[in-house]
Structures are given as C-alpha cells and as structure tokens.
Amino acid sequence: xxxPDAAQxxxxxxxxxxxxxxATTGRTDFLRARFDAGLAWVHYPAGLGGLDAPxxxxxxxxxxxxxxxxxxxxxxxxxxxxxxxxxxxxGFGTDEQKERFLRPLxxxxxxxxxxxxxxGAGSDLAALATRAVRDGEDWVVDGQKxxxxxxxxxxxxxxxxxxxxxxxxxxxxxxxxxxxxxxxVEVRPLRQITxxxxxxxxFLTGVRIPDHHRLGPVGxxxxxxxxxxxxxxxxxxxxxxxxxxxxxxxVSRTWRERPELRTHDLHQRLLxxxxxAEVARLTGTRLRQxxxxxxxGPEGSGMKLAFARLNQEISGLExxxxxxxxxxxxxxxxxxxxxxxxxxxxxGYRYLRSKGNSIEGGTSEVLLNIVxxxxxxxxxxxxxxxxxxxxxxxx
Numbered sequence: 001x002x003x004p005d006a007a008q009x010x011x012x013x014x015x016x017x018x019x020x021x022x023a024t025t026g027r028t029d030f031l032r033a034r035f036d037a038g039l040a041w042v043h044y045p046a047g048l049g050g051l052d053a054p055x056x057x058x059x060x061x062x063x064x065x066x067x068x069x070x071x072x073x074x075x076x077x078x079x080x081x082x083x084x085x086x087x088x089x090x091g092f093g094t095d096e097q098k099e100r101f102l103r104p105l106x107x108x109x110x111x112x113x114x115x116x117x118x119x120g121a122g123s124d125l126a127a128l129a130t131r132a133v134r135d136g137e138d139w140v141v142d143g144q145k146x147x148x149x150x151x152x153x154x155x156x157x158x159x160x161x162x163x164x165x166x167x168x169x170x171x172x173x174x175x176x177x178x179x180x181x182x183x184x185v186e187v188r189p190l191r192q193i194t195x196x197x198x199x200x201x202x203f204l205t206g207v208r209i210p211d212h213h214r215l216g217p218v219g220x221x222x223x224x225x226x227x228x229x230x231x232x233x234x235x236x237x238x239x240x241x242x243x244x245x246x247x248x249x250x251v252s253r254t255w256r257e258r259p260e261l262r263t264h265d266l267h268q269r270l271l272x273x274x275x276x277a278e279v280a281r282l283t284g285t286r287l288r289q290x291x292x293x294x295x296x297g298p299e300g301s302g303m304k305l306a307f308a309r310l311n312q313e314i315s316g317l318e319x320x321x322x323x324x325x326x327x328x329x330x331x332x333x334x335x336x337x338x339x340x341x342x343x344x345x346x347x348g349y350r351y352l353r354s355k356g357n358s359i360e361g362g363t364s365e366v367l368l369n370i371v372x373x374x375x376x377x378x379x380x381x382x383x384x385x386x387x388x389x390x391x392x393x394x395x
Contacts, residue, residue, distance in 0.1 A: 003053045004042075006060045012051075013039060013064040022070040031073055031107045034065075040106045044090065048102050055288075073108045076339045080150060081105040081112035085158050087231045092175070092216040092224050101156070101177070113154035114232075115145040115178060115202060116225070120395065122147075123366050125160075126169040126222060127393070130204060132161035132176065139163075139176065139214070141184075141207040147360065151187045151200035152336050154180045158228060159209075160221045165391040167219070172390055175221035177213040184208075193352045195332040198340060230300055232361050240288065241281055247311050247350060248277040250343055251318040261321050270321075273314050280306045301367040302375065308357035308364055311342075315351040322347055 004012070020033045034040055035049045039061045044050025065072075075082055082105070089101055104110040121128040130143025141161055151157070157178040164172035178185070184207040189197035216224040244252050255262065255270055280303070287299055319326035329348040342350055358364040372378040385393055 004051050004057075006057055009039075009042065009051075009053065009057055009060050010064055012037060013061050017065070017068050017070065022068060027071045028107060028109065030071055032103070034070075035103050035106055039065075041086075044102075048090070048098055049106055073106060076341075078105070078108045078111055079339075080114055080154075081110070081156075084114060084228045084232045085112045085156070088158060088175075088215060088224060088228045089177075091227050094212075096212070097177070097215070105156075110155040111150055111153045113148050113151045113157045113180065114228070115148060115151075115157045115159040115204075116228075117147045118144060119146055123363050125225075126173065127390075127395075128160060128162060128173070129395075130159075130161045131165075132163050132174060132209070134163070134211075135208075137211050138208045139174075139211065141176070141178070141204045141209055143204050145202040145204070146199075147190070148187075148200045148202050149198055149360075150338075151180065151202050152189065152197075153338060156180060157202075158215075160225050162390065163221075164219055166389050168387055169385065169390040169393065170222045172219060173221035173225070174218050175215045175224040176209050177215065178204075178207065178209055179213075182207050182209075189334075189336055191334060193355065194349055196335045196337055198337050229362065240284070243278065243281065244274075245281070246277070247314040247318075247342060247354070248274055250347070250350070251314055251321060254318065254321060258321075261323065266317065266321055269317055273310065273317060276306075277310055277314070280310060299375070301362065301370040304361055305364055305367050305371065308354075311350075311354040311357045315347070315354045318347045319351045326351075 016034060016037045016039060020030050022030060025033070038044075038046055038049065038051035040049035042050050042053040042058050042061060043055035044052075046052055073082075086102060086105055089097055089105075093101070101110075105112060115130075116125060116128075118128050118130060128143075130141065130145065132139040132141045139161075141159070143161065145159075148157075157180050159176045159178040160173050161176065162172050163174040166172070180187070184205040186203040186205070187200050188203070190199040190201055191197045192199060215221075251270065252274065283306070284303055287303055326347050328346065330346045340353065342353065345353075362370075369381065373380050
C-alpha cells in the first residue's frame with residue numbers, strides 16, 4: 001500500500017473531525033478515535049496508531065486538529081510513555097505487546113515511568129544490581145530504583161534488571177515491562193530543592209513479572225535500553241518549541257516589560273543567550289527531520305547537552321535581572337506534581353529546577369563522552385571492566 005501524502009492526511013483528518021466533532025465528543029473518546037484512524041503517530045504502522053506515512057507529515061495532521069480545537073493527549077504528562085516506552089515497544093515488542101500497550105499509552109489512559117537508575121548505578125547504568133530470577137513463566141525481581149519521575153502516577157514502567165551476574169555487566173541485563181500496581185512495588189517520594197517531589201525511589205521486593213512482559217531476548221536488555229535512552233535525549237533536548245518558547249520566553253518578556261531593570265551587561269548576555277536558544281531550536285527542528293530517515297543517534301545527546309546548559313544559564317540571568325525579586329519563591333509546599341511546569345512558576349523555581357537538567361536523562365558528563373566518541377571520533381575512555389563478570393566487580 002502506498003503511503004498517504006499530505007492531501008490524503010488532511011482529508012482523513014477532516015473525516016475524523018466530521019465523525020467525532022470535538023465540541024460534542026468526549027476527550028478520551030476523541031483521542032481513541034484519532035488513534036484508530038492512524039492519526040496518532042502517522043509514521044507508525046497501520047493499526048498501531050499510524051498509517052506508515054513519513055514522520056514529517058505529522059505536522060499536517062496536528063495543524064488541522066489544532067485549528068478545529070481538537071483536544072491533545074497532554075504530552076507533557078505522559079512524556080515518558082510517548083518519548084521512551086512507545087518507540088522501545090515498537091522496536092522490540094511482540095505483536096501482542098504492541099496491541100496491548102500502545103493505544104492506552106498514547107491516549108494517556110495509562111501513565112508510564114522509567115525504572116533504570118539505581119543508588120549505585122546512575123552514570124554507570126550498566127552496573128545496576130536489581131536482580132530478576134526466572135521462576136517458571138515469571139521473573140522475580142528484587143532491587144531499588146531511584147530518580148523515577150511520575151512513579152507515583154504510573155500504571156506501567158520500563159525496567160532493566162540483571163538476569164545473569166556471571167557475564168560482563170553490559171551483557172547480563174534484560175528489559176521488562178513492570179506493573180506498578182503489582183505486589184512488592186513500593187514508591188516513596190524524593191523531595192527536591194524546589195520543595196516538590198516529582199521524583200521517587202522505587203523498591204521492588206519479590207515482584208513477579210510474567211515472561212510475556214519481557215522486551216527483547218534475555219540478556220540483551222542493554223541493546224533495548226539504548227533505544228530508550230536515545231529517544232529520551234531527543235524528547236528532552238529536541239522537543240518542538242516556538243520561537244521564544246521554553247526558558248528564554250519569560251526572561252525576554254521581563255526585559256521588554258521592565259525597562260528599569262536593564263543594564264548594558266545584562267543586555268549583552270541576554271542577546272547571546274537568545275541567539276543560542278534560537279540556534280538550539282532550529283537544530284532541534286533539523287534533528288526531527290533527520291529522524292524521518294531512521295532511529296535517533298548521538299545527535300540527541302548533543303541537543304540534550306545544549307538544553308541543560310542553556311536552561312541553567314538563562315534561569316541564572318533571569319534571577320539577576322529581577323534583583324531582589326529574583327530571590328523570592330512562590331511556594332515551598334511539598335507536592336507530588338503530575339508534570340514539570342518551567343514557565344508556569346516564578347523565576348526562583350526555574351533557577352532551582354534547571355539544576356536537575358544536567359543530571360536527568362543522562363548526566364552532561366556522560367553525554368560529553370558520547371559526543372566525543374560517537375560524533376567526533378575521539379578515542380574511548382579505557383575500560384578495565386570490559387571482560388570482567390559483573391559479580392566480580394568491586395562495589
């Protein structure tokens with residue numbers, strides 16, 4: 001079957017709107033109908049929310065639906081599912097797994113989280129110690145995960161665990177879908193410098209995961225995880241934003257509206273950061289265009305690096321621009337939010353929350369190594385543990 005072109009996608013979108021008018025159709029019902037019409041991810045296979053169309057044509061559908069006032073699926077709330085779980089399930093899942101998980105994931109009926117990092121395996125993720133032991137048709141999982149965004153909301157989690165301690169650390173890992181409501185899953189909040197607890201630590205004690213919830217072959221979870229991590233960095237650093245979207249927007253508005261705060265030095269710094277933010281935005285557009293041809297590569301790591309650095313520098317400039325006002329903070333109440341809202345809070349929140357941008361989604365130090373080795377072709381750092389069984393590593 002020939003892939004649909006832009007005109008065919010517009011027609012199909014108009015047919016969806018005619019059959020399910022947004023004004024009289026419930027939000028969830030409309031989103032389900034959109035998925036079933038193949039207009040969720042147009043580049044996904046037919047029957048799985050797509051039409052096997054070029055990824056670049058998604059904007060055609062989105063523009064038609066936005067003009068008609070159609071609801072979206074609140075992508076910020078379900079970003080882990082959309083940006084990380086979905087492409088991994090598509091790439092490595094069975095037909096049954098794709099049918100079960102992709103539709104409620106995209107509609108937002110089921111929130112996902114990521115059980116990767118551990119107290120002793122953050123930057124060196126392959127050193128993870130959470131164990132999964134086969135028991136009949138199940139795997140029994142024991143361990144601890146940390147820095148888990150949205151675990152307090154999640155129905156499902158993508159999980160990597162060690163299934164073979166007798167081989168080197170990268171080879172003894174398997175990848176699972178974990179039911180966050182299963183017995184033995186305990187979620188505890190981690191209160192951050194912002195006062196909120198969007199992150200959590202998750203304790204897994206005798207958690208049973210059926211083998212049909214494994215993604216990819218046993219022992220090859222690191223390969224599966226690479227798909228997740230590459231997509232994660234693109235979703236963080238390469239998100240679609242308008243000009244003056246993101247962190248540069250609030251400080252630019254303050255500059256225009258508060259001339260009494262301006263100084264020559266702040267003006268020069270703002271201009272520099274504005275240009276860098278615009279370059280990063282356009283680079284993100286180019287990166288998304290490259291994705292049409294295949295899976296994300298190391299370029300996503302570079303974008304995520306730029307995202308973290310710019311957010312921290314821009315939020316620091318905003319606090320300086322506001323002077324004493326920048327030292328104020330709106331609310332230290334302990335909350336467990338559904339999403340991170342950088343632009344909906346004050347400058348103090350943005351300044352504090354942006355400190356995490358160089359840690360989450362891969363630390364900047366690790367991403368610099370990836371760019372150095374995989375983009376610039378520099379020699380890899382020496383690894384003394386390459387051929388050592390995980391059980392024999394010093395910890």
